[in-house]
Amino acid sequence: MTERVYNFSPGPAVLPLPVLEQAQRDLLSLPGVGASVMEISHRSKAFDAILTDAQALIRQLLGVPDNYRLVFMQGGAHLQFTLVAQNFLRGTGRTAEYVLTGSWGNAAFKEAQKEGSARAIWDGKQHNYSHLPAFNELKISADAAYLHMTSNETIQGVQFKGEPDTGTVPLVCDSSSDFLSRPIDVRRYGLIYACAQKNAGIAGVTAVLIRDDLLERVPKNLSASLDYANFAKTDSRPNTPPCFAIYILMLVCRWLRDEIGGLEKMAALNTQKAKLLYDVVDSSGGFYRPHARPDCRSLMNVTFRLPSEELEAEFVKDAAQLKLTELKGHRSVGGIRASIYNAMPRAGVEALAQFMGDFAQRKG
């Protein structure tokens, strides 16, 4: 057995061990195929089965209604920032509205502004994105091209608990960092996109759920690689898709269904894991200072500061000695960030909580 660390990386992030083990076992030859999943045609029966499975599992896990298409794309969330605006804003004469809740909301907004008229209807910049708006604070224009939100901000560690009612305005959501971490009401959304490398798999594939009626709004003559309707029409294969990344996504979904028991259970486990860390933060007598306001805390990325940057550096170094790795916060927020996505085992979080308590006692 290879010695593995507890890896708190914000993404690419830890994967479920059974997924890694199955991928390893079958890497030279998929059972019955005689070739690696990396070597087979994207139009082969074997890959068809993988793709179909991945789609069916996501649909089942999230309860996706029939009037939504599910496609797999490349380019990460960043390309989606552009695609959303190229498919649904450019040339419409309308304005897209953005909720700026942190680094990713801002990045999405920046790309949209290159494609058309976009405006921020809420911006948490003045308090360094430490909290989120209440939904009734959002003044959404009835004729907006769409409303864009980011369900979880990995850098700031803030997460929405639900979604606003946007009426007839399509709600577009970057769910990259909490996709498949909890149940959601898909019906509330026009489009959901999520790169896989947080909760759902590895870098290189992005899942996109699109309501049928939005596909009719896609302009003609878009690049074949940038056209949601083309991806829907060709079942994610206008050209060769990232087959291996889709395979891992499928294995992760199987693990979510069969080992975890679905998204309700996954959400309960994630809530418990996050509570372990926030409890240490809250009971540290001010030694650990959380970045996010308590009601907006992310269950995925736990962000906090220590009394000094020296102590933060020491914290990261001492933790690594205990094989608790990748805890350094993003430079824009500083401090510590523990990313505890689906595949981070409770034992890893317990080890971190224990270390945090010990460290606070030693240094506090």
Place this chain on the structure above:
Amino acid sequence: MTERVYNFSPGPAVLPLPVLEQAQRDLLSLPGVGASVMEISHRSKAFDAILTDAQALIRQLLGVPDNYRLVFMQGGAHLQFTLVAQNFLRGTGRTAEYVLTGSWGNAAFKEAQKEGSARAIWDGKQHNYSHLPAFNELKISADAAYLHMTSNETIQGVQFKGEPDTGTVPLVCDSSSDFLSRPIDVRRYGLIYACAQKNAGIAGVTAVLIRDDLLERVPKNLSASLDYANFAKTDSRPNTPPCFAIYILMLVCRWLRDEIGGLEKMAALNTQKAKLLYDVVDSSGGFYRPHARPDCRSLMNVTFRLPSEELEAEFVKDAAQLKLTELKGHRSVGGIRASIYNAMPRAGVEALAQFMGDFAQRKG
């Protein structure tokens, strides 16, 4: 040992067995890291080393001059069809010139036409793309935005032996299906792109070599995900790259250098493999009818017809019994296609040649 077939898939295609074995061995934990290559941050030291290695190996194998950048992107060759035109054609007032040598040249042309003025200066349609132009047939305009060519057409099985002298007009080449299969004179090109899933790795990563001066032509305000200059500036990481696909690409390049001994040797092996098959075709007394004119034959994709579609179906079925798989030709050309990229072992080609001889004798 897992039983493996000889997989003649046109891509995703066979990988070198030692690459698969190393990936399998280290899949749960990269040596010294304690986490899978699929789980580590794209900004970690471990991934930095992989990326740097992949770049250095490709530069060494191809002898890339210092005034070329090498970046890794997502989206396959198809996205490059668009990017080339968005970065170097749109808004220039110029015309891009395309050489249409088969399905891929046409696909690239189609996407360019969506972005600006593009015209075909040679089109092999009337003879179903069975041969290529001589370079002196190409009348390249001195003020063309660029000349686009496809070095190898996987569907028709035609391949250029070199490249035209385009003077000051940048030569842009889709090398997807013969990249790293032979030495090339990079200096003749302005830009070379190649998806990895033929000779160089797996689906999900595309290598792009760009001459420095072309980067200065990239328009401002392009989407961050579609901007070559941004990829060069951020060393392929404007956002999370397809880490695992880059890792496999790096392993394939190491295999090319250490096991094969470089591209001269790889080209010699590929030439020998192709000769084995073309010799059977040519000595079959007309039983096997090659699609490509002899002087334009691809060393990567060997395409031919049999006397009837029934015999072709029988050929594919009988071959599969011998674990020679994925030999069915593309519907647009029909017949048989044997893709024999770098990683197809000579033994696999020998087995196919033997089968072809036997089949012709039995049925001819």
